[in-house]
Amino acid sequence: MKAGLLKLAMIVIGLNLFFVYIGLYFLPQSESRPRKVTKIEEGISQEELIQAGEKIVFGKGECMVCHPMQAEAGMRAPAMASIGMEIQKEARERGITPEEHAFEALVNPSKYVVKGFEDIMDPVNGPPTSLTEGEIVAMVAYLQSKGGKVTVSYPGSLPILKKEIAMTRKK
Amino acid sequence: MAEASVRGGIFKGLIKITVILGAGFILLFLLKKMLPVPTEDGYRFFPLIGSRVWIWVIAQLHLNFAAFVLGVPIFAVAMEFLGWRRSDERLDRIAYDFTKLFTLAYTLTAVMGSVFLVSLPLLYPKFIGHMMKILGPTWWLYIIVIYGEVFVCYYYFYSWGRMKDKKGIHVGIGVLLNIMGILLLLITSAWVGFMTTPGGVNEAGELVSRWRAIHTHMWIPLSLHRFVANVVFGAGIAAAYSAFRFMTARTEEEKSYYDWMGYTSAIISIGASLLLPGVGYLLGVEIYSFNEQMGIQLMGGFFAWLWVMQAILIGAILFFINYYLWISLHKMPGGERYFGYVKFLFIVLLLGYAVWLTPHSMALSLEEARRTGAYHPVLGKLGIMASKNTAVIISYLVTFLSFAIFRMSNKEPTVPWAKKGQTIRIFILVASTIAILALGVYSYLVSSGVRVKVLSPIQFGIFFLSVVGLYLLDHFMYKGARIIGEPQWGKMPERSQYALIAITVTFTWLMGMLGYMRAGARQNWHIYGIMENTSPDAYLPAHGVASIIITIVTLLFFLLIAFIFWSTMKLEKMVGEKR
Numbered sequence: 135m136k137a138g139l140l141k142l143a144m145i146v147i148g149l150n151l152f153f154v155y156i157g158l159y160f161l162p163q164s165e166s167r168p169r170k171v172t173k174i175e176e177g178i179s180q181e182e183l184i185q186a187g188e189k190i191v192f193g194k195g196e197c198m199v200c201h202p203m204q205a206e207a208g209m210r211a212p213a214m215a216s217i218g219m220e221i222q223k224e225a226r227e228r229g230i231t232p233e234e235h236a237f238e239a240l241v242n243p244s245k246y247v248v249k250g251f252e253d254i255m256d257p258v259n260g261p262p263t264s265l266t267e268g269e270i271v272a273m274v275a276y277l278q279s280k281g282g283k284v285t286v287s288y289p290g291s292l293p294i295l296k297k298e299i300a301m302t303r304k305k
Numbered sequence: 306m307a308e309a310s311v312r313g314g315i316f317k318g319l320i321k322i323t324v325i326l327g328a329g330f331i332l333l334f335l336l337k338k339m340l341p342v343p344t345e346d347g348y349r350f351f352p353l354i355g356s357r358v359w360i361w362v363i364a365q366l367h368l369n370f371a372a373f374v375l376g377v378p379i380f381a382v383a384m385e386f387l388g389w390r391r392s393d394e395r396l397d398r399i400a401y402d403f404t405k406l407f408t409l410a411y412t413l414t415a416v417m418g419s420v421f422l423v424s425l426p427l428l429y430p431k432f433i434g435h436m437m438k439i440l441g442p443t444w445w446l447y448i449i450v451i452y453g454e455v456f457v458c459y460y461y462f463y464s465w466g467r468m469k470d471k472k473g474i475h476v477g478i479g480v481l482l483n484i485m486g487i488l489l490l491l492i493t494s495a496w497v498g499f500m501t502t503p504g505g506v507n508e509a510g511e512l513v514s515r516w517r518a519i520h521t522h523m524w525i526p527l528s529l530h531r532f533v534a535n536v537v538f539g540a541g542i543a544a545a546y547s548a549f550r551f552m553t554a555r556t557e558e559e560k561s562y563y564d565w566m567g568y569t570s571a572i573i574s575i576g577a578s579l580l581l582p583g584v585g586y587l588l589g590v591e592i593y594s595f596n597e598q599m600g601i602q603l604m605g606g607f608f609a610w611l612w613v614m615q616a617i618l619i620g621a622i623l624f625f626i627n628y629y630l631w632i633s634l635h636k637m638p639g640g641e642r643y644f645g646y647v648k649f650l651f652i653v654l655l656l657g658y659a660v661w662l663t664p665h666s667m668a669l670s671l672e673e674a675r676r677t678g679a680y681h682p683v684l685g686k687l688g689i690m691a692s693k694n695t696a697v698i699i700s701y702l703v704t705f706l707s708f709a710i711f712r713m714s715n716k717e718p719t720v721p722w723a724k725k726g727q728t729i730r731i732f733i734l735v736a737s738t739i740a741i742l743a744l745g746v747y748s749y750l751v752s753s754g755v756r757v758k759v760l761s762p763i764q765f766g767i768f769f770l771s772v773v774g775l776y777l778l779d780h781f782m783y784k785g786a787r788i789i790g791e792p793q794w795g796k797m798p799e800r801s802q803y804a805l806i807a808i809t810v811t812f813t814w815l816m817g818m819l820g821y822m823r824a825g826a827r828q829n830w831h832i833y834g835i836m837e838n839t840s841p842d843a844y845l846p847a848h849g850v851a852s853i854i855i856t857i858v859t860l861l862f863f864l865l866i867a868f869i870f871w872s873t874m875k876l877e878k879m880v881g882e883k884r
Contacts, residue, residue, distance in 0.1 A: 138552035138799060145803045146863050149810045150856045156617060157852020166607040166845035168829040199601045207752065210597070254597035260508075261834035262598070 169194030174268030174288050180275065183288060187276025190269050195258060197273075211255070212248055218282025224248070233285055236274045237298040240265075259299060267295055314463030315456060322415055322455045326448070329419035336427055346839045347431025356428040357842035358854060363421045365817050365858045366865075369538075370414035371493075372531070372816070373866075375486040376539025377407040378458075380573060382479030389472040399566050401465055403543055405876070408462045409869050411455065432831045439506065439518050440496060447492045454485040490535070491528050498523035500832050501823070502595040510835040522595040526588040533580045538812060540574035542866065545809040548802035549870050561795035567805050568633065568794075572708065574808065575626050579701060579772075583765060592826070599833070603826045607845060609664075611822055614848075616661040616693070618815040622808055623700050627654060629804040630707040636797055638790025640714040654703050660696035694761050695745030698768045699738065705772050706734070713779060716786040726782040730775060737771035813862060817855035 172186050172194070191197045191214070198214075205213040212220060225235035228246070238245055243255035258265045258273070265273065271288045278284040285291075343349050351359040381403040388396030426433040437444065461478045468475040498521040499505075505517030512518065547567030554560040593600035604612070631647045634640035718726065744764050748756045827833045829843040837843075845851075 139549075141799070141803065142549065142552055142806050143867075145806050146810050147860070149807055150814065150859055153618070153811075153814050154849075154852045154856040156614065157855075158849035161610045161614065161848040161852075163847040163849050165847050166828070168843055196598060196602070199598055199606060210601075210753065256596065256598060261837070262596075262828070262830060 171266055172269055172272065174266075174272055176289055178288050180284055180287065183272050183275040183286070184279045184284065186269075187272035187274070187279075190265065190273050191276050194269070195263060195265060195273055200254070211251060214277075214280055216281040218278045218280040218284075220248075220281075221278060222282045231285070231294075232278065232282065233274065233291055233294050234298065236277060236286075237270065237291075237295045240270055240273065241295070241298050242302040257302065267292060267299075270295060311460060311463045311467060315459045318411075318455045318459035319452065321412060322451065325412075325415045325419050326451075329423050333423045333426060336423070340427065343430050347429065347434075348840045349428050349430070351424075351428055355842055356840065360421075360424060360428065361821070361854055362858055362861070363417060363424060365820055365855075366862055367414065367417035367421045368820060369813060369816065369858070369862045370410060370417055370865075371489075372535045372538045373542055374407045374410050374414050375490060376535030376537070377403050377410075377543060378461075378479065378482050378486060378539075379536050380539050380543060380570075381407070382476060382483060385472070385479055386476050389476060395562070395565070398562070399569065402546075402566070402873075404462050404465065405873055406543070406546060406869065408458060409872055409876075411458060413865055413869065415451075429831070432836060435510065435832070435836055436496065436499075439512050439515070440499060442515070443492050443495060443519065447489065450485055450488045450492065454482070454489060457482045457485055487528075487532065490531055491524075494528040494531060495519045495521070495524055497823070498527055501827055502592065502599075503832050503835050506835060510832070522591040523588070526584065526591045530581070530584045530588050533577055533584050534816065536577040537574050537581065538816065540570045540577065541809040541812050543570035544574060544805045545866070546570075546870055546873075548805040549867075550874075551797075551802050552799065553874070557795055564636075564794045564797050567802065571626060571629060571805055571808060574812075575622075575704065575708075578622075579769075582697070586761070586765075596833075599826055602828070603822065608822050608825065610848060611818060611851075613662060613664050614818060615815065616658075618811050618818070619697075620658040620661055620700070622811050622815075623704050624654065624658070625804045625807045625811070627651075627704055627707045629801055629808075630711045632798065632801045632804070633711050634714055636793045637711065637715040638793075639716070640711075643710050643714050646710065650703050650707055654700055657696040657700035657703070660692050661700070663692075689749075690761070691745055691748035691756060694748075694764055695741055698741050698764055702734075702738065702741075702768060702771070705775070709775060709779060713783055715789045715792060716783050717789065718782045718786050720782055720784065723782060726778060730778055733771050733774050733778070737767050740767050810859065810863065813859045814855060817858050818851075821851055821855065 172190055174183070174186060178186070200211040201214050201217075202209050202211075203214050205215070221232050221236050221239075224246070225232040228235060230238075235246070240258045243257060244253050247253045256263065258270060259267075268288055271286050271291050274286045274291070275284050278286065340349060348356065350356055381400045384396050384403070385400035388394065388398075388400060457478060461475070461482050464475065464478070499518055502522040503518070504521045505512065505514040505519070507513050544567050547563045547570055551560060551563040551567060554563055589600065589604070592603065602608070627650065631650075634643055634647075720726070741764050744760050744767075748760045751760065825845050828845065829838050830836065831838050
């Protein structure tokens with residue numbers, strides 16, 4: 135009887151050790167930490183703004199969770215590769231500036247949803263993403279750089295962003 | 306035990322829960338006075354291991370015990386009902402044995418719950434203060450229902466012998482016990498639901514509607530998922546108990562009884578687990594509809610590799626149960642006729658497992674995969690839902706076949722249409738397999754929305770229909786069948802019992818991992834999007850660290866469960882000696 139129970143105990147311990155072994159040696163080991171705020175300094179160059187924006191798009195902004203880089207079948211959100219060009223085109227169609235269109239898409243994404251996609255995006259200035267105004271400007275710079283003309287600057291574009299945020303709140 | 310006074314038993318139970326809860330409250334009061342004031346952002350720190358790990362271990366242990374004491378009564382009352390209607394004393398005995406187990410487990414569950422309830426307000430006072438503001442009244446309801454549950458549980462247990470001639474009423478009490486259990490589950494799921502998919506509050510987190518704070522996106526699907534998982538887990542624990550008793554049995558009669566009990570429990574556990582993908586799907590749909598970003602992060606972000614781990618675990622469970630059923634053929638006179646099929650079932654199961662285990666990408670995260678385009682040209686195609694769903698369903702179909710073969714292996718149909726019946730059986734199997742595979746291939750060609758919302762449910766639907774069809778066909782075809790010989794319960798090698806224990810250990814580990822993932826979906830938020838976690842623990846640890854903690858919880862749980870099993874045997878011995 136004792137030998138049988140010992141064997142059962144060995145099964146319990148052995149299986150647990152096996153699972154923890156897989157967890158430790160077969161699964162990738164990295165932590166997921168809250169993203170830090172990217173500080174955007176006044177007078178930042180356009181090149182630096184685009185670089186900061188890229189870091190946010192691939193990091194804190196979590197854009198790549200839904201947006202693929204290249205267009206693919208069944209994608210949930212528009213592809214990044216030519217998004218700057220799309221922003222210009224859609225802004226022209228709507229009769230607004232590309233800056234206004236891009237800021238609106240980020241802080242009030244439900245207002246204009248690209249045809250063929252669902253309204254699934256949260257405003258990036260609210261939780262859980264909670265991007266700062268500087269980060270949003272940088273993000274737009276990166277998005278515009280993907281096939282379009284970069285028109286935003288920091289802090290030059292802040293009044294337009296603030297206007298968009300104010301319109302969202304009023305609503 | 307059941308001969309003891311019913312009133313005395315209930316009184317003992319109520320005193321016990323009052324002492325445990327009272328001790329908790331006194332401890333909370335004293336520790337609040339003794340410990341340093343919390344930090345500015347509302348935290349105290351648990352020494353050495355940190356607050357998060359402490360809460361994680363205690364919460365998961367409590368959850369495991371709660372699943373046990375809520376899951377086993379469902380199983381017990383169902384057995385009692387069947388035993389009563391079929392006048393089968395063996396079923397009544399199994400029901401009573403389980404009632405003994407969960408009644409004993411109540412004390413440990415309450416102790417764990419009390420430690421949990423003391424730890425939370427001490428370590429996270431600001432967060433718990435906010436939760437009380439939003440859902441405070443449900444906490445008091447929880448205490449009332451706990452008392453109701455203890456009262457009914459002890460009444461159910463202590464009145465077993467005395468009400469043996471009033472089985473209908475006794476079964477009714479068992480049903481009431483389960484209603485109490487479901488109420489507890491609904492209340493606790495409301496808390497978790499609010500933390501993960503909050504509703505009923507404004508942007509500042511202030512209460513707007515308490516009902517909407519309770520009735521969040523996650524509430525009902527999470528409760529449903531937990532309910533089914535509790536049945537699976539409860540029956541799994543019962544199977545582990547049977548294995549324990551089988552290994553310690555001194556007589557052939559005992560061996561035979563516990564062998565049968567182990568088989569019945571394991572089949573209920575695996576049978577109920579067939580519903581889990583369906584209710585899990587509902588839960589997933591609600592998470593996506595609350596916040597697409599959270600859904601994608603959970604399914605394909607940081608946790609992507611833990612879904613591969615889930616495949617390893619569920620695949621292992623399927624292997625264990627199939628192995629158990631294949632060994633069981635040895636105790637069935639006539640079972641040897643089916644030995645030849647086992648290797649084919651094994652190969653299909655192995656292929657399904659291989660597909661299920663294939664990761665979509667070797668990249669660490671979805672972001673990394675998208676940035677680098679790191680999909681393998683061939684294996685990457687196997688690592689997506691289209692192929693994985695197909696592989697899982699085929700593996701489940703194999704498991705059902707193993708079960709059906711075992712059940713029918715000692716019988717020969719005598720109905721005149723038996724040959725036609727066999728042809729229909731082969732047709733159902735082949736047609737459903739082809740349909741499931743074809744839908745799997747077609748899934749590659751459609752958008753993710755169509756795949757998830759239309760094709761996957763159809764695949765599962767075909768599987769369920771074929772299982773029901775095969776079950777009904779066998780039921781009618783084997784009515785009045787010639788019995789080659791009765792099953793020789795107890796004539797099982799010891800390794801069959803290792804398989805039973807392995808199922809429960811794996812399922813407990815799986816529960817621990819999925820519980821962590823569900824909590825981790827909130828990332829660095831106590832209440833998603835409403836109250837941020839600003840403590841040093843506000844991050845998700847590496848998968849290895851998480852695996853260590855899940856393992857510690859599983860080992861602790863089995864240590865405590867072994868103690869309950871041992872106590873049950875000790876009590877039985879004491880009662881036997883008294884008599």
